Amino acid sequence: MTCHHIGIFTQDPQPLVEFYTQGLGFVEGKARILAPELTKTIFGIEAECRMIKLTRDSAMIELFAPLDFSLDRRTYRTTGYNHWALEVDDKEAYIRILEERNVDVIRIDRGGHQIYFVKDPEGNLIELYEPR
Numbered sequence: 001m002t003c004h005h006i007g008i009f010t011q012d013p014q015p016l017v018e019f020y021t022q023g024l025g026f027v028e029g030k031a032r033i034l035a036p037e038l039t040k041t042i043f044g045i046e047a048e049c050r051m052i053k054l055t056r057d058s059a060m061i062e063l064f065a066p067l068d069f070s071l072d073r074r075t076y077r078t079t080g081y082n083h084w085a086l087e088v089d090d091k092e093a094y095i096r097i098l099e100e101r102n103v104d105v106i107r108i109d110r111g112g113h114q115i116y117f118v119k120d121p122e123g124n125l126i127e128l129y130e131p132r
Helices: 013-023 036-043 091-100
Strands: 006-009 027-034 049-056 059-066 083-087 106-110 113-119 125-129
Touching: 013 027, 013 049, 013 059, 036 059, 091 113, 091 125
Parallel strands: 006 059, 083 125
Antiparallel strands: 027 049, 049 059, 106 113, 113 125
């Protein structure tokens, strides 16, 4: 089993599109408008929503931007998903590419083992994962 996609709600999708495409190397796909009835059924928000798909290899992100509904910002003191991981073939090589693109990389030393994260413009945390 694999994860098919991650969904991210945003009030302003353009900074996220730029971060994920220019920073992390995703490709912007087609966008479409979801009807209020559908967004209410799925998400409990009765508003038209612009959905933008971003892909990179087998990873996909769906950005949801309500057109006439104001979202509350998530805080770190909230339950729910904390981060997601992007699997890369060579973590060190990918980090060099990110640094060339001016993406800040968070480095954490866990007893000689390095863990790397990046944050998108809205503070969503992404772990950079290399299978061993």
